Amino acid sequence: MSFSFSEKPIAMSIQRHTLSHQFCARIVSMHRTAKAALAIAVDLVALPVCFLIAMILRGGDLQLAKQFSPGSYLLVAVLTIAAFWLSDLYRAVIRFIDHRLLTLTGLALGIAVLCAYLTLVFLNEARFPRSALAIYWFIAFSYVVMSRIGVRKLLRSKRGPCAGKALAVAIYGAGEAGARLAQTMRDGDEYRPLCFFDDKHALNERTVAGLRVFHTSRLVELGAALGIRTIVIALPAAAPERLRELMQRLGQAGVPTKILTRLVDLADDKASDKSVLRDAIREIKFEDLLGRPPVPPRLDLFARCVRGKGVLVTGAGGSIGSELCRQIVTLSPARLHLIDHSEYALYTIRQELAARFPDLPIHAHLGSVCNADLVERVLAAGGIDTIYHAAAYKHVPLVETNIVEGLRNNVLGAQIIAAGAAHHGVQTCVLISSDKAVRPTNIMGASKRIAELIFQAAAARAAGGYAPGDGAGTGAANGPAHATGNRTGTTFCMVRFGNVLGSSGSVIPLFQRQITRGGPVTITHPEVSRYFMLIPEAAQLVIQAGAMAKGGDVFVLDMGEPVRILDLARTMIAMHGLTERTPQQPRGDIEIQFIGLFPGEKLHEELLTDGTVFPSEHPRIMRMKESALRPNVLETCITCLMMACETHERGPIESMVKAIVSEYLPSTPAPLPQAPAEEPAPAGLIRRFVPFRI
DSSP: OOOOTTHHHHHHHHHHHHHHHHHHHHHHHSOHHHHHHHHHHHHHHHHHHHHHHHHHHHHSSSHHHHTSOHHHHHHHHHHHHHHHHHTTTTTSOTTOOOHHHHHHHHHHHHHHHHHHHHHHHHTTOTTOOHHHHHHHHHHHHHHHHHHHHHHHHHHHHTOOGGGGGOEEEEEEOOSHHHHHHHHHHHHSSSEEEEEEEESOGGGTTOEETTEEEEEGGGHHHHHHHHTOOEEEEOOTTOOHHHHHHHHHHHGGGOSOEEEEOOHHHHTSGGGGSHHHHHHHEEEOOGGGGSSSOOOOOOHHHHHHHHTTSEEEEETTTSHHHHHHHHHHHTTOOSEEEEEESOHHHHHHHHHHHHHHOTTSOEEEEESOTTOHHHHHHHHHTOOOOEEEEOOOOOOHHHHHHOHHHHHIIIIIHHHHHHHHHHHTTOSEEEEEEEGGGSSOOSHHHHHHHHHHHHHHHHHHHHTTSOOTTOOSOOSEEOSOSSOSSOOOSOEEEEEEEOEEETSTTSHHHHHHHHHHTTOOEEESOTTOEEOEEEHHHHHHHHHHHHHHOOSSEEEEEOOOSOEEHHHHHHHHHHHTTOOEEOSSOTTOSEEEEEOOOOTTOOSBOOSOOSSEEEEOSSTTEEEEEOOEEOHHHHHHHHHHHHHHHHHTOHHHHHHHHHHHOTTOOOOOOOSSOOOOOOOOOOHHHHHHHOSSOO
């Protein structure tokens, strides 16, 4: 390739520019140890020169400097490097030059000068002027600071062509974390910090880490003007309530919001690596907005019902069932049985588990828990010690319009599992229930309460409290469902969930789809609220409940304060970098519509009934004691309920449900909730299906 006379200097300049980029890139990509070795090598050359200059300044010419051997100069340099090394100055990140680093450098040099003086005196260097060491301190300090700043500026100016493609970001929080984050971003080519936003008026219009600080009230005004593409919240220890509030406020700018999670990553030299910085700055997750810290499990409770045991999970392909399986396989069970009616869901979870634990015997059984023959075959094969019954229909509006199938699946399935567990001597059987079982207003919640009654009755029989066919008395049994006498049967217990974030029936996937389509986001009522828990929390609660159960227990997780669904929707809109469309902001991106409560939907859910609450072995898990129907009465009622389902008439079915669950109060859809009047169950229906009083 040939160049003309005028093109040749340009080509040579471009070549030199490219080589300088490559040289700087190679330095940046070096391992920390190699960088430290390079810095030591440079200092080993520069520090003797600094000492030589100090001697010249002290003597006024070279005569004084010539009186000392080169070994003396090298000795001072080695002592200085040793002081730097012991002070971790060679581990310090060049981009973080602050007052603390300057103070540490000065102290290290002071120690080096003192050691040099003592060493030279020990070596009988009597002619050595002490003031030369003081001059050396100032010269070496200036060299260290200027060299580090110079290298930082050089690397910043040679970041290459990718620097122009960096994402323009604003940082919320002009504190220490924000300042360090801004300096880190400048040294990479992924982010380009533009400014800070902060709520502190004292910082307004100030400069932090070379960037202007603006009050958060100017975010919308300056967002478009500055070309901000992303906002990073530099508050690593922010509480969930604070994050939710910030998300809604910062979301007004209409750009995505991320969060700085770990400040410690930025203090490490490895933060120059893109992957580490990318991990430190991440999207805000739903668990960040939970309103409480996640509940940690007690690992000692896990092993009791799983390790070395045969485990059966029903509904294994669902959101909760599949997470249960994922947690169980890590606890070294002897074997794992899965039941699910969905072929695809069962296939998917089995493949996932088999890939992770190829040596674990996993048996997948396709079918419904309402199929008594299937359940009998699985249990009769033997080797099952623990059952987690997660199979159920949980979607309130669907079950409300399909009450027959909902009741059959949730009630009959629980009855078959409980009877099979007792008959085959399963050690522990855990029912996954719902907070909607507390004073239910819908068929789904009522069906889960009936399932709880089934497990309570099974626990009473296993404890020897009642025998099958016991006709002594009628009505509810007073006191706890479990007895304190000698118990030789299966331990039955129940776990009540709130709404599980990210599960198939959660509002999160619904809102996600609605926002992706451009809205509107539909909410039943502006004041509706729910308790939320994470899927791992739910699975861990189930496993721990089985380990703590004594028989007939109801376990509830302390889920903090309920979350208003409207706030959750607004936060999700902000997380997508969009704004809410309102009459005050007609140009917003996503509209929120209120469609009224569904039939049977509550405005606020409850976790606890009027029963007695006791602490458990886990500080965040509560144990409840509730009343229960006598087993023989309950069996007759369920038989009558299944007979009512054969009629496919809503009135008789609801009346029979009411006869079993006295606190069941079916509600009607209304934009504003009103407590429905309690109506007594039709006496004719009770006489038709139940030959005695309940």
